[in-house]
Amino acid sequence: MHISEIILSPLLALIVGVFFLGLSRKIMARIHWRYGPPITQPVIDIIRMFSQKSVSHGNLFNFGIIFSIAGSIAVVLFIPFGRIHPLSNSGGLLVILYIMLLAPLGIALSSGEAANPNSSIGISRKLLLTLGYEFSLLLILLALMTHYRTISITEIVALQQKGSWSLFRLPLVLPGIAYILILPAILGVRPFEISKAPQEISSGPMVEYGGTYLALAKIEHAFAIVIGISLFVNLFLGGANNLAFFFLKVLLVFILGIFINAVFPRLRTEQAIKYLFGIPAFLAFLGLVITVLI
Amino acid sequence: MRELELYYGPQHLGMVGNFSITLNVEGDRIKKATANPGYLHRGFEKLMECRTWMQNFPLVCRINVVEPDHIELIYSMGVEKLAGIEVPEKGKYIRSIYLELARVASHLFGLWAYSNMLGFDTVANWAMYHRDLILDLFEELTGARVYHIYIRPGGVRRDFPDGFEDKIIETLHTIGGKIPDYNSTFFDNRLFKKRTKGIGKLDRENAKKMGAVGHAIRATGMKYDIRKIEPYAAYDQVEWDVPTRKGGDAYSRLLTIRDEMIESVHMIFKLINKMPKKGTVYTKTPNPFKWKIPEGDAYVRCESSRGELGLYIVSDGGKKPYRAHFRTPSYSHGLTILENILAGEDIADVGNIMMSLYVVAPEIDR
């Protein structure tokens, strides 16, 4: 661990996340037969939002959003990006699993203060969705930890670097598939875009966010994308030895996510929950049982 | 769970047109829905009483912005009936072709709105692009993209330009070639079926009771179409079928709309083949400033892309209409039916149901 890594790692995640936001808009535009915005568009948007006057709805409103950003940064610190792994030796998968809940919780706290019915519906949807994938995620991580007999991500990555990727190891195939199936829900892309759902509840929790708050929420979203995918890449696609190769893997997974986003409509909340507690949870459970038995 | 009052519209991404619904919700479930129209009320029927018969044309087409053509037609039909004007044969054909093009354009707009409600941007973008191709045809024919003012009492304003028929055929082939794409991404998509089947169910009895028309009643299996029942323009000259579905839910309504588009395109091809090559396209009408129409009243109706469109028009023998009242299809759909079938549904399905009924707000408010 090095102090420069603690600064570098969140910065890197931020840059990559914002770049991904721009890229997703560009690729979506191309699928729509459009030219699309410049790839720097999210940066411009964020600058604009910071320059606007913003209305606060109370102390909790301010605190919640900062809380959620801080939570995101904390998670980033525990995830290795290639060789940059500031804290990932000290914590482990369980720590990540806990702090990953902070970001949605912070948003929930903050937008709950706004007392807009749209945002309260959005929060309840978001928490339900989180509950939906968290269960499978827990099972998947348990399977991983039992298989590798460690809770440290760095060690898991190192073990994969020596052998084959977890996705192709026999007992871990099922959890791997389950992870792929819940990945759109973790990223919040189209079939599971239920907490934002602009056409239903006008962007849900973000409905009262303007100016700085919106910019922070955007940044939190960028972090969330990077966290969701990097975790998958580290755990199942073998991580990487250097930074470029790592982010290439992240990019490929992300592009897959955009394509899923482009060809599906939004699910209803109960349909999404039913889906998440269906096949993915079953596969993850089966995988866990197999791993334990082997 | 706490009951919340949620304002759906008028400023809302899931709202097409300036319309608002107040929802009483418990969690995601709607307890009660109250439609709240009037954001677009301009008092058309009052303004028409202050303008001469011909001056009203630019006004009436603005009643429905999505599809002004049928409103032009219904007003022309009313004036023709009161004044006893006949439409020449070729004029009738041109009217039919033009109206069917308008129907396709309007349904594509509906498809945009609908897929947008489901969060299906891709199809929404495609549909809007294809609608634009048809608007290009309108622009060449009439000089305007949106408000064409092409139909006039006694026929249409002018003949098709040279080679226009070929252009229509070419454009429609371009759009028709993409139907497989639409089917595979949208209509056959499993999630689309999951989202629409059984949603916004309107069975036959309720549909009749609440005055459903157009595709809302055709989706319950009845071939109720004014073009067949009371043919106007040249709809009785060619063979065509009324597409129906059995389900009565949003899925059936959407597929009815798709089949209707395809049927319209086929009908346009048949009409172009059968259209007389020569002849006038309109009957001369008197000087519009001095034109007086004999006393009387009439009710005329036609099939717009959302259903039965009617006009009750009264003349007192003067230069101006004494009273005109439009019976618009969205009126019953948007106020009576929407309020009734929204209760008990999910919030996620408000836009879904509203656009599957194809409610267009300016038509309600007038």
Place this chain on the structure above:
Amino acid sequence: MDRNKLIKWIKTPAKMGNKYSLHAVYFCTGCGIIEIPPTITTRWDAERFGVTPAATPRQANLFLITGYVSLKTLKSIIRTYEQMPEPKYTVGFGSCPINGGMYWDSYNTIKHLDKYIPVDGWIAGCMPRPEAIFIAVTHLWKMIDNDMADGYKKYRNNYDQYRANQEKVLGSLDWPPLFK
């Protein structure tokens, strides 16, 4: 470096942000809305210029008033406008907000929108084509560059007059004044 130059230099990124990230309120005020879907979708693709619809007024900075404004709509327009964070820009789309247009003798539509909320620019015509929106956007860019798009400041400075006009047509408004 003198002070004015420094302020200008500091303000540059903010201006750039405001210029190239115009998020429009998605409010279908009138028939002009029919040209908005073509503008934001495939054929014209306004996202090239950073113009996209925003989900709520809080997230927006451009208010495109598309068409005639009936009294009931005026009420929602004022509320929406007051919710938008500053700086915000308003563009009137179509002839009807300019002077009533087709509905000059209608009892339920207002005639001059700029008497009730400030308007930075107009797009004339019925219907203006989607290209006209782009021309308006480029004009707005120039105005932002030269600090001429200052409708929101005008609203703040002359709030009493605006509020008086609003109350004249709508009766007493049921929300407190934005500025005291």
Place this chain on the structure above:
Amino acid sequence: MNDLKQKIEMAFDSIDINIPEDNRMIINISKDGVISILSYLKNAGYEHLALISCVDLINENEFELVYIVSAYMKRDDEFHDREKQNIIIKTRISRKKTRFMTVINIFENAEPYEREIYELFGINFQGHPRLKPLFLEIEYEMPPFRKNFDTRKFVDDMFGNIPEIEGH
């Protein structure tokens, strides 16, 4: 059409029916008979209420209420003459005593139409569950669709003297 005419004439006395053209029938009836003729027509299969309209006959100091009903199809894919027919029922009420009966019990979709007429003509429909404004935001000095409401004069009075915003 003629069969129906005879049947109605048998069932109702003091009723004036004429058939101006094919598939249109105009029934003039006094205001007490409206409910019964509408329910009679509904039982006869004319169960689609297309429109409720109102005409302000200011010279005769009366409002004319117009109900237009037509029929849905009997079978799903057979076309008959019946659904071609539109029956226009007219009745008159005094301009002074603007009261009338609601027909919601017969036709459910009459509800918004009656609300609209209540608002734009000021006719009270007795028994209507929510007779409150539908379209208008402000109160006008009289319902705006009446003939003696001069919209141009109203516009001059209301919007003509609103001052421009001065200052910067």
